[in-house]
Amino acid sequence: MSKPKHTSVGRRGFLKGAAAGAAVSAATLVTPQLTEAQQGGGRGGRGGAAQPEGAVIAREDGTARPAPVSRIVENPGSDYMCDVIKALGIEYVSFNPGSSFEGLHESLINYTRNNPEIVTCTHEENAVAMAHGYAKADGKPMLALLHGTIGVQHAAMAIYNAYGDRVPIIMIAGTGDTAVPAHTAVDLGAMVRDFVKWDHQPDTLAGVGQALIRAYKLAMTPPMAPVLITVQAELQMGAMPANRPQVPKFTMPSMPSADLASVRQIAKDMVNANNPRIAAGRVRTQEGMDLLVRLADLLQCPVGGGGDRMTFPNRHPMAGNGVGGAADVTLSLEAGGGGGGGRGGPGGGGKTIVISTAELLATSNFNINGNGMNGDVYIAADPEATLPALIEEVQKLLTPDKKRLFEDRGKKHAEANHAARAAAVEAASVGWNASPVSLARIAGELWPLIKNEDWSYVSPQGFVGGWPSRMWDMKKTYHYLGGQGAGGMGYGAPASVGAALANKKHGRLSVNIQTDGDMNYSPGILWTAAHHRIPLLSIMHNNRGYHQEVMFIARAASIRNRGQENSHIGTRLIDPNIDYAMMAKAYGMYSEGPITDPKDLAPALKRGVERVKKGEPVMIDVVTQPRG
Amino acid sequence: MKKLIFGFLAPVAATSLLVVSAVAQQGDATRGKKMFVDYSCYACHGFSGQNGPGKRLVPMKMATVVFTAYVRSPGTNQMPSYSAKVLSDAQLADIWAYIKTLPDSPEAKDIPLVQQLKAEAGK
Ligand SMILES: Cc1ncc(C[n+]2csc(CCOP(=O)(O)OP(=O)(O)O)c2C)c(N)n1
Ligand SMILES: [Mg+2]
Numbered sequence: 001m002s003k004p005k006h007t008s009v010g011r012r013g014f015l016k017g018a019a020a021g022a023a024v025s026a027a028t029l030v031t032p033q034l035t036e037a038q039q040g041g042g043r044g045g046r047g048g049a050a051q052p053e054g055a056v057i058a059r060e061d062g063t064a065r066p067a068p069v070s071r072i073v074e075n076p077g078s079d080y081m082c083d084v085i086k087a088l089g090i091e092y093v094s095f096n097p098g099s100s101f102e103g104l105h106e107s108l109i110n111y112t113r114n115n116p117e118i119v120t121c122t123h124e125e126n127a128v129a130m131a132h133g134y135a136k137a138d139g140k141p142m143l144a145l146l147h148g149t150i151g152v153q154h155a156a157m158a159i160y161n162a163y164g165d166r167v168p169i170i171m172i173a174g175t176g177d178t179a180v181p182a183h184t185a186v187d188l189g190a191m192v193r194d195f196v197k198w199d200h201q202p203d204t205l206a207g208v209g210q211a212l213i214r215a216y217k218l219a220m221t222p223p224m225a226p227v228l229i230t231v232q233a234e235l236q237m238g239a240m241p242a243n244r245p246q247v248p249k250f251t252m253p254s255m256p257s258a259d260l261a262s263v264r265q266i267a268k269d270m271v272n273a274n275n276p277r278i279a280a281g282r283v284r285t286q287e288g289m290d291l292l293v294r295l296a297d298l299l300q301c302p303v304g305g306g307g308d309r310m311t312f313p314n315r316h317p318m319a320g321n322g323v324g325g326a327a328d329v330t331l332s333l334e335a336g337g338g339g340g341g342g343r344g345g346p347g348g349g350g351k352t353i354v355i356s357t358a359e360l361l362a363t364s365n366f367n368i369n370g371n372g373m374n375g376d377v378y379i380a381a382d383p384e385a386t387l388p389a390l391i392e393e394v395q396k397l398l399t400p401d402k403k404r405l406f407e408d409r410g411k412k413h414a415e416a417n418h419a420a421r422a423a424a425v426e427a428a429s430v431g432w433n434a435s436p437v438s439l440a441r442i443a444g445e446l447w448p449l450i451k452n453e454d455w456s457y458v459s460p461q462g463f464v465g466g467w468p469s470r471m472w473d474m475k476k477t478y479h480y481l482g483g484q485g486a487g488g489m490g491y492g493a494p495a496s497v498g499a500a501l502a503n504k505k506h507g508r509l510s511v512n513i514q515t516d517g518d519m520n521y522s523p524g525i526l527w528t529a530a531h532h533r534i535p536l537l538s539i540m541h542n543n544r545g546y547h548q549e550v551m552f553i554a555r556a557a558s559i560r561n562r563g564q565e566n567s568h569i570g571t572r573l574i575d576p577n578i579d580y581a582m583m584a585k586a587y588g589m590y591s592e593g594p595i596t597d598p599k600d601l602a603p604a605l606k607r608g609v610e611r612v613k614k615g616e617p618v619m620i621d622v623v624t625q626p627r628g
Numbered sequence: 629m630k631k632l633i634f635g636f637l638a639p640v641a642a643t644s645l646l647v648v649s650a651v652a653q654q655g656d657a658t659r660g661k662k663m664f665v666d667y668s669c670y671a672c673h674g675f676s677g678q679n680g681p682g683k684r685l686v687p688m689k690m691a692t693v694v695f696t697a698y699v700r701s702p703g704t705n706q707m708p709s710y711s712a713k714v715l716s717d718a719q720l721a722d723i724w725a726y727i728k729t730l731p732d733s734p735e736a737k738d739i740p741l742v743q744q745l746k747a748e749a750g751k
Contacts, residue, residue, distance in 0.1 A: 315749065422750030429736035430684060434676035444741055471745050547671070551681075554668035558708030563715070564667040626671060627680040 077205045078107035078236035080245060081172075084209045086112060087247045088216050090143045090170065092134065092501060094119040094127035096154075098147020100174025100183060103236025105145070116143065119501065119532055121494075122524025124151045128158035128226075129491050130498030130528070131169040135162075136309075136481040137456060137510075138502035139285055141219055146173040148183035152191050152228075157488045162226045163195040164368040165485025166282070168219035169226040170212070175201070176232040188230045194365040197225035205235055206245035213248045221253055222284065222334075222357040222382045255284075257385035258355060266331065266353055266377070267393035271402060273329035273350075276301040277322075280311035280383075281335030281356075286477050288384035289313070292333075295387060298394050300410030302417070308460075309482040313475035320420050322413030326350060333383035334358075336373050353377040355386055368486055424470045431625060437598045439628035442513060442539060443467035445602045449609045450509060458499035459492045459512040460484060463548070464541055465628010468513070478508065490521030493538075497529045500536035500617070509612060512538045514619075516573055516580070517546040523583060529617040530588035537612045539605070540580045540621040542594065545572035547626045584619035593621025654718070655692065660726030663719055672707070677730040682707065688727045696720045 081104055085093070093108060093116050095101070108118055121127040124146055131142040146152050152173050162169050175188045185191075189199035198218045200211045208231055215227040258266075270276050278296065280303055283289050292312050296303050302322035303312045311333075312319055328350040334357065354375030363369065379386070398406075428440035443464070450472075457468050460483040474480050481499055484491040492514060500510035519540070529536055550571045557564055568574070577594075584591035590611055592604045601622065608618040664670060664677075672682030690698065696717055699710050710720075736742045 315751065418750045422746050425742065425746040425749045426736045428742050428745065429739055430733050431674060431676040431679040432733055432739055432742070433731070434674070434679065434733075436675055438674075438676070438679050440679075444745055447745060448741070471749065473748065550668060551671045554671050555708050558710065558714075561711050561713055563713075564710075567668045567671070568666075625674040625676055625679040627674065 073237065073239045075240045075244070076103055076107060076236065077208075077238050077240050078103040079111045080205055080240055080247075081208055081212070081231070081236065082107045082112045083247050084212045085116060085143060087250055088170070088212065089140065090116050091505075092117050092119050093143045093145060094121050094130050094498075095145035096121050096124050096127060096147065096151065098145075098151055098174065098183075099179065100148040100151075100176065100233050101145050101172065101231070101236065102174075103233060104172065104174070104231070107236075119528060121528055123522040124154035125158045125490060126494040126497075126522050126525045126528065128155045128162065128169060128171070129494035130501065130525070131171075132158060132162040132165065132167050132485070132491070133458060133481065133495030133498030133500075134502045135167045135169060135498075136165075136495075137458065137478050137499035137508075138505070139477075141168040141170050141216070142498070143170045143172065146171055146228075148173065148175055148180075149185050149188060149191070150183055152188060156192055157490065158494075159192050159226050159228075160195045160366070160368075161485040161488045161491050163197075163363075163366075163486070165482065166223045166225060166369075167485065168224040170215055170219060171196075171226060171228045172212075173228060173230045174233055174236070175230050176234055189228055192228060194363070195226075195368070196228045197223075197361065199228040199230065201230040201232070202235075205240060208235060209245055210248050213250050216250070217253060222255060223361040225361065255382040255385035256357070256360070256380070257389065258379045258381040260389065262377070262379050263386060263389045264393050266355075267390055267397055269329050269351065269353060270299055270301075270331060271394055271397040273301075273327075275324050275327050275350075276329045276331065277327040278303045279330060279332045279335040280305060281333060282309060282383075283311045283334075283477065284382070284384045288387065289477055291384065291387035291391065295391050295394065298391065298398065298406075300406040300413065302413050308462075310474055310477045310480045313473075314469055315421065315473050315475065317410065317414030317417060320413075320417035323416040324412070329353065332356070332373055332375065336370065351376045353379075355379045355381055355383045357382055421470075428467070428471070433598055434625060435596050435598060436543075436623040436625050437595065437601060438625050439465045439513075439541065440467050440471075441598050441601065442541070442622060442624070443471050445605055446511065446539075447471055449602075449605055450511060453509040453609075453613070454507060455479070455509045455511060456499065456503045457481070457512075458496040458503070458510045458536070459514060461513070463515050463627070464513045467628055478503065478506075489518050492518040494522065494525045494528075496538065497525050497534055497536060497617075500529070500534045501532070504535055504615075509609070510536045512536055513541050514538045516540060516542045516544065516578065519580070520573070520578070523587070526584055526587035526589055526617070526619070533615055534617055535612045535615050536617045537605075537608050538584075538617070538619045539608075540593065540619065541624050542578075542580060542621055543624050543626040544574050544577060545626070547571075550626070580619060580621035584621075589617050589619055591619040591621065593619075593623075595620065595622045655721035655723075655725030657722070657725040657729045659719075660722035660724065663715075663723045664726050667710070667715060667723070669723060677727050678733060685727050686730045687732045688724065688730075690724075692721050692724045695724045 097105060127144045131144045134142045146155050173188055175184050193199055202208045202211045211229045215229055219227045276299060280292055289311060296318040302320055303318050305311055330350060330352045332352060332354045352375040354373045356373060358372040359380045428444055431438040432441055456478040457480050461468050462483055496512035503510045550567060553571055554564055554567045557567055581591040581593040595601055595604055604620050608620050611618045672680050673685050674680040677685040699720055701709055
């Protein structure tokens with residue numbers, strides 16, 4: 001395959017050549033002014049042996065420039081890659097640019113004309129975490145491009161989080177950019193192989209097409225996960241073979257569901273139980289939530305969120321623990337995981353029936369999701385795919401007597417669940433007028449402003465006391481998107497922007513309560529939000545520190561009987577305080593704050609919501625109580 | 629709750645109780661405010677003394693002696709214990725005096741928004 005060779009040329013020479021070339025013809029665009037040997041020798045003052053070193057130095061000190069183009073390749077391989085990417089229905093591609101995928105980058109801007117749309121990221125961790133949030137809000141994956149060894153390393157923690165969270169992301173890493181030996185590897189995927197579901201490095205252009213299709217199917221089949229295709233630079237830059245490869249046929253497999261005999265047995269067990277319960281960890285789509293509602297309505301049994309995502313409307317009468325002691329039968333649906341691990345059954349004794357895909361993905365080295373649930377009956381299948389049959393079988397078993405019994409049972413559960421919800425909100429009064437502002441106050445003041453919108457809460461709520469779940473009527477999968485997946489901080493800010501990007505398509509109002517420590521891992525994401533006009537209301541939960549760690553250090557010091565006065569060292573973000581309103585402004589975003597008086601909160605939030613509804617990101621810095 | 633606290637107090641000698649209370653009365657809220665932060669009380673109880681995973685400290689219903697004994701030996705896995713080596717009785721009295729100055733919260737029934745949220749959630 002013919003391909004343009006990377007030969008170095010002095011920067012001035014390149015520019016001079018480019019100017020001259022423009023006046024001559026496209027075919028002689030750039031005239032090399034210096035050979036690589038000349039450049040290497042010139043920089044290092046050494047002979048031929050110093051050549052690669054010179055190139056490396058140039059690359060890393062920022063004086064490298066594109067290689068001269070001595071001929072035209074009008075049908076590059078990367079155009080074909082874009083055809084496949086489009087066939088997959090991918091709408092956004094996030095990346096921090098790098099020459100190992102310059103071919104693909106150029107095709108994306110000039111061949112597919114920025115459709116899928118490029119999302120410029122200031123850090124690979126942002127590119128992947130954005131894709132993480134996007135997939136949770138949209139239900140389908142984004143593409144993230146990574147530049148060689150360095151891009152993959154920067155992305156690694158975000159990949160790890162997505163893997164722990166079982167979220168699909170399609171990633172392409174470029175390799176073979178030999179100008180900097182340190183940026184290429186014999187086996188690039190090795191660095192993240194233990195926390196992607198599949199990785200592959202095809203040898204041919206057609207192979208890249210096939211690999212992308214396979215990667216997509218694997219990523220989207222539960223347990224979902226990120227996948228990585230490594231694509232050599234020359235396959236992107238080189239011309240397509242004479243017979244352009246076809247875009248491979250793309251058919252999503254149907255999801256694995258439980259066999260009918262098992263479904264019938266589960267239906268019997270649930271209908272005949274005295275105190276059945278459902279632990280609902282994950283649904284794949286809104287349809288899954290709707291099916292779960294139908295099953296709960298039929299059985300009139302409590303449904304607990306077995307995981308950290310929306311699986312069941314939080315104000316459904318059956319949402320909660322209900323009344324009555326231990327369950328005699330628990331149906332556990334994709335519960336556990338999410339980086340928290342499924343450590344045993346839902347508890348409470350009785351018979352546990354597990355339907356989960358956890359055993360369909362063995363993880364090496366990193367046992368991110370723990371050892372899976374334990375159950376008396378265990379079916380390796382997708383719960384959502386199994387629910388229609390289960391509902392049908394339950395319906396068949398519902399005699400009028402059973403229905404009456406279930407109705408009575410349901411009333412008691414509903415009463416207990418309603419009372420528990422009301423009590424949980426009542427606690428908001430504690431510290432309501434405090435300054436710094438309480439987390440309950442933030443969530444409380446937000447609710448009237450968003451409740452009549454099609455809203456989506458896009459950030460984790462573990463560090464905000466779970467107030468949104470307590471106060472807000474969550475009944476859609478996108479009303480809450482869950483946590484980091486593997487507890488890696490630095491997820492919240494970029495994942496929120498990614499989720500907001502997906503929500504923008506659907507006209508939803510995105511809300512993020514943003515912790516300060518998380519914000520500071522890679523704040524350039526604020527520029528990405530501003531640049532791409534991604535509507536997102538971010539409210540800083542500015543407790544001026546890594547508060548979780550303040551508490552841990554305080555405890556350690558106490559155990560050692562050494563006093564507490566040094567607990568702020570290494571844990572607090574003070575002296576100077578960080579001005580988030582100024583930070584957001586610097587990145588081109590409307591902002592307000594710092595707000596310390598709770599009375600100032602509601603008007604600021606109102607202004608923020610109005611601006612976000614007009615299509616821009618907004619940040620409101622609120623100085624907060626450390627915890628909810 | 630009270631019972632529990634007095635349970636902890638039982639082993640404390642009567643003489644030291646007297647000393648504790650004598651010092652306690654001179655607690656200085658300004659000094660206490662600094663200690664409340666420096667000694668990470670705020671970490672679990674909030675700057676408000678009532679927000680966070682720790683016990684609600686406002687309104688402070690314990691007498692200084694009871695408070696001091698509790699901090700020395702909380703008898704729970706949540707709250708670390710603070711010995712006299714790291715926090716003297718006098719310093720604890722200062723902290724106590726500061727907590728006493730922290731404003732109490734309104735009741736839920738007096739906050740219209742909370743009432744509204746509660747009514748919606750409990751529907
Ligand atoms: C990448 C990474 N580094 C360090 C940690 C340890 N860690 C856990 S919570 C936390 C504090 C985060 O601060 P912030 O986001 O402000 O939340 P806060 O605890 O203050 O509410 C840190 C540093 C982590 N989980 N992930
Ligand atoms: Mg913080």
